[in-house]
Amino acid sequence: MVIEQVRLVAGLTDGLGLLLADAVEGGASVGFVAPFPAREAAAWWQSIATDIETGSVILLVAREADRIVGTVQLRLAPLPNARHRAEVAKLLVHRDVRRRGIARMLLAAIERIARREGRTLLVLDTISGSEADHLYRTLGWTAVGSVPNYAAMPDGALAATTYFYRDLSG
Numbered sequence: 001m002v003i004e005q006v007r008l009v010a011g012l013t014d015g016l017g018l019l020l021a022d023a024v025e026g027g028a029s030v031g032f033v034a035p036f037p038a039r040e041a042a043a044w045w046q047s048i049a050t051d052i053e054t055g056s057v058i059l060l061v062a063r064e065a066d067r068i069v070g071t072v073q074l075r076l077a078p079l080p081n082a083r084h085r086a087e088v089a090k091l092l093v094h095r096d097v098r099r100r101g102i103a104r105m106l107l108a109a110i111e112r113i114a115r116r117e118g119r120t121l122l123v124l125d126t127i128s129g130s131e132a133d134h135l136y137r138t139l140g141w142t143a144v145g146s147v148p149n150y151a152a153m154p155d156g157a158l159a160a161t162t163y164f165y166r167d168l169s170g
Helices: 013-025 038-047 048-053 102-116 130-137
Strands: 001-005 055-062 068-077 085-093 121-127 142-152 158-167
Touching: 001 102, 013 038, 013 068, 013 085, 038 048, 048 055, 055 085, 055 102, 068 102, 102 130, 121 130
Parallel strands: 085 121
Antiparallel strands: 001 055, 055 068, 068 085, 121 158, 142 158
16 A cells, blocks of 8 residues: 555545545545435545645645555645644545554545644534544544534534644643
């Protein structure tokens, strides 16, 4: 398995779309509701291509052979008073390859890139009580609090989200 930074999504949107559609089909709250066909997911990736190309969003992909099996984004805060922080978003691992450490590897890689970019504070949110919530706690992220009924799950049900941060300054 290889993890690499991608600066151009052209040619990758189908694979990224399949990954995102798998996440939604599997019940992940990542901004979309079911049904969410892979072609719509691919179009969403194309819609953020400029952000990736300009570097305001850093995209990592995990590949096995020629298949994209995971991804994570680092969304760099652009404002002058926020250039020390970034948001970790869309940490996705295909259901077929979970429990193999891919999410941990993607997070470690994105933290290295954040440091390289001079970002000392990372933030993210995830569904309270989810597998991702457990992962972030296990990896030492600090939970700040939760907001009830914050995000709609793929089936439309509302769920609480927990906000986390990670201090990289130390």
